[in-house]
Amino acid sequence: MKDSVIIFKALADKSRLRILNSLMEAPKYVELLSERLELSPSTISFHLKKLEDAGLVKGNKEQYYVVYSLNKDTLNTNLLDLVVFKEGIRAAEEEREEAYRRKVIENFFKYGKLISIPVQQKKRRIVLEEIAKAFEKGVEYKEREVNIIIADFNDDFCTIRREFISEKIFERNNGIYKRIL
Incomplete structure (x- = not known):
């Protein structure tokens, strides 16, 4: 998930998208990108570093220059692969949610009695589900x-x-109650 966030942050900038579009034509070095996109070489270098950190471009040293090209492996990644949680992440998220649930129950119940009805909707829902x-x-x-x-x-x-x-x-119907959840 951390990698997905880095990729999305890298793609969330107009200048970086322009750089990627320019690199689609052919690999280029900083000065050529600077000329073509009318941005300073330091700005291009800054953006290339972000794109490189995200794995979207790669740099190869050729004589005195570093020539940047697209990293097609990362760019060909399916969008679903970037947004779907992996099992380990999902399990950790469920574990945090269960720990939060236990803490709420611990804070609002003493010896099986509800001390007070929570004001916060999320906590109130947990208390109601417990009852x-x-x-x-x-x-x-x-x-x-x-x-x-x-x-x-x-x-x-x-x-x-x-x-x-x-x-x-x-649900309530004619004074009769039925638990549905």
């Missing part, structure tokens, strides 16, 4: 049964019950 585990998925509950189960976690069962509906964790 929803006390209900079986697909089973129909009367409002009174829902209130009793929620009351085991927090006395404000009305707010939590409403949040279940608004967050689409439960």
Whole structure:
């Protein structure tokens, strides 16, 4: 993923795209690129360094000059290959998300009781999902049964019950509640 970010940053500059277009015709050295693109040699060198770091161009020393050419291996990379997460990255991301989830539950629950309903939507959603585990998925509950189960976690069962509906964790039909998530 780090390489993808470097490539996208390198391509996100008009001057660098102009350099790449010029190099499509034939390999060139800094002074020739400078002349053709009407940019100073130091500006061309700066941009070439970024393109080289991204693996988009490569430089070969020929006598006194470094001649730059396109790195076709990198340029022929499929865009999907650059944006799709690899399994290791995805696993690390899921691990961070689970650690965050555990921390939120740890901070808002003491001895199985909800201390307070989080204000932040993401944390509130985690808390609601945790309470929803006390209900079986697909089973129909009367409002009174829902209130009793929620009351085991927090006395404000009305707010939590409403949040279940608004967050689409439960659906309500004629006073009957059913966990859908």
